Amino acid sequence: MRFKTVTSPHILQDASVGRIMRRVLYAMLPGIAALTWFFGWGIVVNLVIATAVALLAETALLAVRGKPILLHLGDYSAVVTAGLLAVALPPLAPWWLTAVGVLSAIVIAKHLYGGLGYNPFNPAMVGYVVLLISFPREMSAWLIPHGLDQPYALTFLETLRVIFNGEWPARFTIDALTGATPLDVLRTQLGLGLTVTEIRNSPVFGIVSGYGWEWAALGFLGGGLWLVYTRAADWRIPLGMLGGLAIISSVFYVIDPLRYAPPWFHLWSGAAIFGAFFIATDPVTASATPRGRLIYGAGIGVLVYIIRGFGGYPDGVAFSVLLMNIAAPTIDLYTRPRVFGARRG
Amino acid sequence: MSALKSLFSFHGGLKTVRHKTESNQSPIQSGVLPRRLTVPLRQHIGAVAKPLIQPGDRVLKGQMIGQADGYISAAIHAPTSGVVAAVESRHVPHPSGLPDLCVVIDSDGEERWIDREPVDYRHRHPSELRNILRNAGLVGLGGAGFPSAVKLNLSGSDDLETLILNGAECEPWITCDDRLMREQAAGIVAGLRVMAHLLKPRDVLIGIEEDKPEAIAAMTGACAGTAYEVRPVPTRYPSGSVKQLVKLLTGKETPVEGLPVDVGVQCFNVATAYAAHRAVDHGEPLISRIVTVTGQVRRPGNIEALLGTAFAELVEQCGGYRDGVERLIMGGPMMGFALHSDEVPVTKAANCILAASAAELALEQPVMPCIRCGACVEVCPADLLPQQLYWHARAREFDKAQDHHLFSCIECGCCSYVCPSHIPLVQYYRYAKNEIWAQEQEKQKAELARQRHQARLERLEREKQEREAKLRQKAPAKAALTSSPPPAETAEQGNTAVASDRDG
Numbered sequence: 106m107r108f109k110t111v112t113s114p115h116i117l118q119d120a121s122v123g124r125i126m127r128r129v130l131y132a133m134l135p136g137i138a139a140l141t142w143f144f145g146w147g148i149v150v151n152l153v154i155a156t157a158v159a160l161l162a163e164t165a166l167l168a169v170r171g172k173p174i175l176l177h178l179g180d181y182s183a184v185v186t187a188g189l190l191a192v193a194l195p196p197l198a199p200w201w202l203t204a205v206g207v208l209s210a211i212v213i214a215k216h217l218y219g220g221l222g223y224n225p226f227n228p229a230m231v232g233y234v235v236l237l238i239s240f241p242r243e244m245s246a247w248l249i250p251h252g253l254d255q256p257y258a259l260t261f262l263e264t265l266r267v268i269f270n271g272e273w274p275a276r277f278t279i280d281a282l283t284g285a286t287p288l289d290v291l292r293t294q295l296g297l298g299l300t301v302t303e304i305r306n307s308p309v310f311g312i313v314s315g316y317g318w319e320w321a322a323l324g325f326l327g328g329g330l331w332l333v334y335t336r337a338a339d340w341r342i343p344l345g346m347l348g349g350l351a352i353i354s355s356v357f358y359v360i361d362p363l364r365y366a367p368p369w370f371h372l373w374s375g376a377a378i379f380g381a382f383f384i385a386t387d388p389v390t391a392s393a394t395p396r397g398r399l400i401y402g403a404g405i406g407v408l409v410y411i412i413r414g415f416g417g418y419p420d421g422v423a424f425s426v427l428l429m430n431i432a433a434p435t436i437d438l439y440t441r442p443r444v445f446g447a448r449r450g
Numbered sequence: 451m452s453a454l455k456s457l458f459s460f461h462g463g464l465k466t467v468r469h470k471t472e473s474n475q476s477p478i479q480s481g482v483l484p485r486r487l488t489v490p491l492r493q494h495i496g497a498v499a500k501p502l503i504q505p506g507d508r509v510l511k512g513q514m515i516g517q518a519d520g521y522i523s524a525a526i527h528a529p530t531s532g533v534v535a536a537v538e539s540r541h542v543p544h545p546s547g548l549p550d551l552c553v554v555i556d557s558d559g560e561e562r563w564i565d566r567e568p569v570d571y572r573h574r575h576p577s578e579l580r581n582i583l584r585n586a587g588l589v590g591l592g593g594a595g596f597p598s599a600v601k602l603n604l605s606g607s608d609d610l611e612t613l614i615l616n617g618a619e620c621e622p623w624i625t626c627d628d629r630l631m632r633e634q635a636a637g638i639v640a641g642l643r644v645m646a647h648l649l650k651p652r653d654v655l656i657g658i659e660e661d662k663p664e665a666i667a668a669m670t671g672a673c674a675g676t677a678y679e680v681r682p683v684p685t686r687y688p689s690g691s692v693k694q695l696v697k698l699l700t701g702k703e704t705p706v707e708g709l710p711v712d713v714g715v716q717c718f719n720v721a722t723a724y725a726a727h728r729a730v731d732h733g734e735p736l737i738s739r740i741v742t743v744t745g746q747v748r749r750p751g752n753i754e755a756l757l758g759t760a761f762a763e764l765v766e767q768c769g770g771y772r773d774g775v776e777r778l779i780m781g782g783p784m785m786g787f788a789l790h791s792d793e794v795p796v797t798k799a800a801n802c803i804l805a806a807s808a809a810e811l812a813l814e815q816p817v818m819p820c821i822r823c824g825a826c827v828e829v830c831p832a833d834l835l836p837q838q839l840y841w842h843a844r845a846r847e848f849d850k851a852q853d854h855h856l857f858s859c860i861e862c863g864c865c866s867y868v869c870p871s872h873i874p875l876v877q878y879y880r881y882a883k884n885e886i887w888a889q890e891q892e893k894q895k896a897e898l899a900r901q902r903h904q905a906r907l908e909r910l911e912r913e914k915q916e917r918e919a920k921l922r923q924k925a926p927a928k929a930a931l932t933s934s935p936p937p938a939e940t941a942e943q944g945n946t947a948v949a950s951d952r953d954g
Contacts (some may be wrong), residue, residue: 108778393837
């Protein structure tokens with residue numbers, strides 16, 4: 106009998122890029138649910154717009170580049186990019202803002218660099234930073250969080266009108282609904298000479314950090330831990346990032362607790378948890394060695410603190426991730442594991 | 451109890467499918483005597499054996515038909531009595547698919563043995579004993595086929611600290627060592643005694659994966675009253691890889707580009723120990739081995755097959771193929787290679803024939819780009835960065851691949867197994883290694899050519915000077931006799947030139 110010849114191994118584990126990406130999407134669900142509860146239907150609408158634009162852009166670019174379209178749409182990487190960007194945008198962001206962000210991510214940050222696996226920068230964060238720099242006003246219009254059951258909450262239809270037509274319902278003014286984020290409040294009021302303790306009495310704060318925000322952080326932590334458990338994300342990156350952030354914020358907190366927020370506040374605020382488990386863990390743009398991933402994560406954590414405390418923006422996850430993306434190849438070079446049988450030291 | 455005894459661990463590795471029970475439930479059967487045997491003269495690592503017979507010669511069972519050619523080589527024996535039909539190139543089970551020199555023997559069905567001379571190893575000089583094993587054609591039966599006599603010679607180095615017997619058998623599907631340990635534990639331990647007598651190790655350890663309780667019990671029983679210790683090791687592929695097993699049992703890491711003996715450890719397969727026992731205590735050279743025949747055959751099991759038996763005959767003995775066999779694999783599914791045909795002979799390296807259907811095999815899935823997820827790094831037992839090696843191999847940056855320790859790769863296949871992008875990583879590493887070897891050979895050839903050219907120029911120069919010196923010596927004498935140069939001189943010069951051209 107004659108047989109086909111193929112090289113070993115002849116058996117493979119049941120794994121695929123698509124499955125990893127789908128797990129990332131599932132893991133985002135608790136956080137998305139919490140965000141939707143506190144910030145309204147806009148979160149869901151943003152997700153839908155972002156996903157639609159991402160799929161269209163991905164299809165077009167794959168076609169132009171002569172790549173198999175269905176195969177690559179099936180890797181879900183475009184949907185993940187859309188999801189990561191959408192939850193980072195203000196809930197009532199105009200539709201074109203979301204579209205521009207997603208196009209920057211998919212077209213420029215991903216495909217112009219060679220597509221999945223070849224992009225040096227995290228696409229979602231490139232999209233986010235493009236928007237943050239180009240449209241600072243739209244990007245800072247965050248809603249004041251309150252439950253969907255509250256009279257303040259916009260209905261689904263009202264949300265659609267705001268996002269697509271810019272029409273605000275007559276019963277509210279834009280100022281009644283939007284406000285500064287907790288990190289923003291902390292930043293501006295520290296600038297006014299207030300102490301952290303005084304600022305913490307503001308109604309924008311909840312039990313640990315921002316009211317509403319802290320529940321989203323809890324949701325993302327739960328999903329993130331599940332990602333780590335299923336090994337869709339490497340535990341070293343979130344540990345490194347949250348560890349780095351915890352250490353540097355503790356140092357400053359010990360130096361002056363009146364001027365610097367406590368470490369638990371920093372860990373639980375803004376995009377720290379979300380960034381640690383969902384953004385920094387993008388393997389394509391992260392360091393690829395075990396020790397390198399700890400260092401890479403820690404670098405992001407420290408940079409986040411520096412930007413929050415001393416930089417020009419209230420939060421700094423996007424910038425920190427992009428800065429560490431640049432450093433990843435160098436980190437890899439200097440953190441190669443000791444090969445089996447190589448001399449120690 | 452067992453987990454506590456194994457004190458060390460290695461990085462990486464995998465829990466793979468097992469598929470051991472298909473073939474390990476029934477005793478080892480003897481192979482049916484084939485009418486024709488095709489015995490390759492190279493069944494080992496090293497030089498092809500020198501044929502000692504010619505077509506038409508009668509041979510006896512166990513008669514040496516191929517002599518070890520050099521130190522790293524092994525003798526080959528007639529597996530049965532009969533007549534040599536041919537000595538020619540035939541298809542052999544080798545990844546290259548290239549034919550190799552074989553002795554074809556038509557069996558006479560009488561199984562007439564040579565005179566077998568059992569020896570008492572305790573009263574033999576080590577070098578004499580090594581010679582007996584060398585003449586018995588003993589090679590590693592775990593699959594690599596390295597001549598055992600070489601590994602049993604430690605002259606010049608320090609005493610051996612640990613002698614390890616490898617009964618891990620970590621590859622899925624394969625059960626030949628498992629059955630051998632269950633059924634011939636006493637014989638294995640007898641062979642181990644011979645090896646220990648030659649190597650004088652301080653400790654003797656036998657490593658067996660935990661999923662073989664019967665084999666562990668049998669070997670423990672056979673070791674009763676000796677200082678040999680059976681150590682169950684975790685069921686984690688590739689625990690049976692030499693360097694990983696040495697680490698598991700002793701905690702010692704074999705140096706990069708080194709051998710276990712560099713850290714005072716020597717390791718043999720259990721089947722090799724059994725073959726040593728047959729050679730010394732029964733005077734029988736290595737003419738058969740246990741082969742697992744499994745997968746999509748009707749009655750999977752283990753067969754003690756004469757070397758040279760066609761794979762097809764073993765499959766026949768196991769009831770023939772079931773429907774849907776897509777691939778025929780020699781060895782296990784992780785490291786074995788796929789054969790073109792089942793008309794190839796059993797060799798000393800043939801531990802398993804796996805007839806695989808689509809159900810056993812990985813689906814052929816499209817290769818996606820590497821997303822640097824690092825799953826390969828987690829499982830690599832050599833602590834390499836497989837994704838970086840892939841990157842460099844693909845870009846033909848072989849110097850960088852070597853800088854990332856390409857040659858520490860043992861090709862165990864763990865990285866390919868877990869890759870979510872289905873990249874055939876091991877194939878890239880083999881490709882890179884082959885390219886580097888080819889380049890090295892090319893370089894050596896060029897260097898050799900350069901040296902030869904240099905030597906030729908020097909020789910020509912030397913000859914010229916010698917001639918001139920001769921001329922000068924003769925000149926005064928000749929000047930006294932005659933002023934014209936003798937014609938013989940020119941003729942000689944012409945001859946030299948022709949000779950030099952031929953040399954070059």
